[in-house]
Amino acid sequence: MIRTRFAPSPTGYVHIGSLRTALFAFLFARHNNGKLVLRIEDTDQNRKVEGAVENLIQVMRAVGINFDEGFYLKEDGSVGERGEFGPYLQSKRLDIYHKHTEQLIAEGKAYYCFCSEARLDELRKEQTALKKPPMYDRHCRSLSAADVKKNFDEFSASGKKPVVRFATPLEGQTVIEDLIYGRIVYENKILDDQVLLKSDGFPTYHLAVVVDDHFMQISHVIRGEEWIPSTPKHLLLYQAFCWQPPKFAHLPLTLNPDKSKLSKRQGDVAVEDFLKNGYLPEALVNFVAFLGWNPKTEQEIFSMPELIEQFDLGKINKAAPIFDTNKLDWLNSHYIRGLQPEVLLAAAKPIWSEKNIAVENYPVEFLNSILNLEKERLKKLSQLGEGTGYYFNQPEYENGLLIWKKSDAADAKAKLQKLQEFFERLDDKEFSRDILETKLKKFISENGFDNGSVLWPLRVALSGLEKSPGPFDLAAALYLGHRRNGILERINAAISKLS
Ligand code: GLU
Numbered sequence: 414m415i416r417t418r419f420a421p422s423p424t425g426y427v428h429i430g431s432l433r434t435a436l437f438a439f440l441f442a443r444h445n446n447g448k449l450v451l452r453i454e455d456t457d458q459n460r461k462v463e464g465a466v467e468n469l470i471q472v473m474r475a476v477g478i479n480f481d482e483g484f485y486l487k488e489d490g491s492v493g494e495r496g497e498f499g500p501y502l503q504s505k506r507l508d509i510y511h512k513h514t515e516q517l518i519a520e521g522k523a524y525y526c527f528c529s530e531a532r533l534d535e536l537r538k539e540q541t542a543l544k545k546p547p548m549y550d551r552h553c554r555s556l557s558a559a560d561v562k563k564n565f566d567e568f569s570a571s572g573k574k575p576v577v578r579f580a581t582p583l584e585g586q587t588v589i590e591d592l593i594y595g596r597i598v599y600e601n602k603i604l605d606d607q608v609l610l611k612s613d614g615f616p617t618y619h620l621a622v623v624v625d626d627h628f629m630q631i632s633h634v635i636r637g638e639e640w641i642p643s644t645p646k647h648l649l650l651y652q653a654f655c656w657q658p659p660k661f662a663h664l665p666l667t668l669n670p671d672k673s674k675l676s677k678r679q680g681d682v683a684v685e686d687f688l689k690n691g692y693l694p695e696a697l698v699n700f701v702a703f704l705g706w707n708p709k710t711e712q713e714i715f716s717m718p719e720l721i722e723q724f725d726l727g728k729i730n731k732a733a734p735i736f737d738t739n740k741l742d743w744l745n746s747h748y749i750r751g752l753q754p755e756v757l758l759a760a761a762k763p764i765w766s767e768k769n770i771a772v773e774n775y776p777v778e779f780l781n782s783i784l785n786l787e788k789e790r791l792k793k794l795s796q797l798g799e800g801t802g803y804y805f806n807q808p809e810y811e812n813g814l815l816i817w818k819k820s821d822a823a824d825a826k827a828k829l830q831k832l833q834e835f836f837e838r839l840d841d842k843e844f845s846r847d848i849l850e851t852k853l854k855k856f857i858s859e860n861g862f863d864n865g866s867v868l869w870p871l872r873v874a875l876s877g878l879e880k881s882p883g884p885f886d887l888a889a890a891l892y893l894g895h896r897r898n899g900i901l902e903r904i905n906a907a908i909s910k911l912s
Pocket residue numbers: 420421422454622635636637640
């Protein structure tokens with residue numbers, strides 16, 4: 414049975430890199446009919462954030478990732494826990510970690526360390542000065558039983574607790590057979606005697622992750638490349654416990670286009686912000702799937718079911734993927750264009766309301782026609798907020814914009830006055846796009862005008878913009894929301910600007 418897990422620390426927001434890890438674990442589990450566990454790694458009590466788990470599951474659910482075991486969102490929105498290998502919150506598993514640490518101590522595979530912070534600092538400084546990698550000097554590894562007892566007594570008199578360190582084998586090698594990076598060999602002598610249990614009684618990440626992955630029967634550990642240096646430590650722990658280690662697949666680090674490390678700043682990389690800023694879940698998933706994975710075909714658009722079907726750890730590239738926002742925007746506009754009108758409308762309404770547009774006062778056909786015209790040019794939904802105000806309210810613009818490049822103010826004004834008459838005479842039934850086009854073109858040729866000198870000022874009068882949908886589309890759309898009067902008001906306003 415394939416069992417994998419997503420094991421984040423509760424930091425309060427979901428980094429786009431974590432979404433990639435979760436997505437790959439999810440795709441791998443679903444592709445193989447396996448199980449995906451959500452475990453929360455909260456061993457660093459200082460970094461805990463209230464509500465982080467709820468937020469995490471909500472974000473994951475919004476993009477279509479769900480978990481079989483561990484934490485989930487109940488109907489009432491609260492967080493529940495399910496699965497037979499729990500608890501799934503590390504701070505609730507302290508007894509298990511203590512028991513296993515004691516076992517290692519009893520077997521001589523771990524030891525108490527009483528060294529003070531001051532001593533360790535000093536040691537670090539000396540080693541750095543000598544250009545050596547900072548490493549514990551194993552001072553407490555060889556303490557006699559009597560010394561250990563004496564130190565214990567001193568510590569308890571002052572209410573302190575020692576840490577427990579792993580007695581790393583001093584010789585030999587530890588080999589990772591990574592499913593993505595291949596074989597990586599570490600000399601044991603360069604590996605530190607890592608702390609397993611901290612003085613606050615909490616395990617370190619290394620101990621907790623090994624114990625939990627073992628007892629949660631995880632078959633595949635899928636995580637970021639930054640954990641590779643930790644993996645030999647984990648493998649040595651598996652060996653010390655006489656447990657079979659899982660398989661490891663480390664995912665290459667995502668980089669900015671300039672090859673720098675992807676920002677850690679929340680505003681730039683929080684998945685919840687991408688969603689809030691108008692990126693569609695489907696676009697994000699499609700984009701993130703390509704951060705390292707490649708179908709090795711020309712296909713670029715993938716739905717979640719297609720990803721599940723085609724995902725294969727073997728198709729993950731070792732080379733660092735680039736976080737290319739242009740690609741994300743391109744994918745997002747693709748998915749926006751494909752949205753069902755009612756879905757697009759539902760997404761647009763809150764964006765408009767936020768801009769104080771009373772959407773409820775306008776007919777649905779008007780709103781839909783705006784979306785139909787605008788969706789072609791949208792990179793993200795949030796642009797609807799900035800870019801569509803002129804459909805609702807008379808636009809403001811510079812007078813000069815009304816003048817077509819081959820013309821002048823007097824001509825623009827004359828053409829707008831003619832247009833006023835044209836729109837006054839038009840039958841109500843004729844305000845649809847195609848009829849408008851036919852009629853306007855006829856009007857232009859009958860009067861011997863040229864297209865630009867009429868259509869440019871008309872389009873600017875209606876939109877106030879240098880670039881916008883064409884005048885036939887605009888007039889037809891505006892008629893649905895503001896009727897003939899709305900169009901005439903805009904033309905009048907333009908005429909006054911030129912007077
Ligand atoms: N808690 C670690 C993190 O925050 C998990 C690393 C792992 O998957 O082993 O990313």
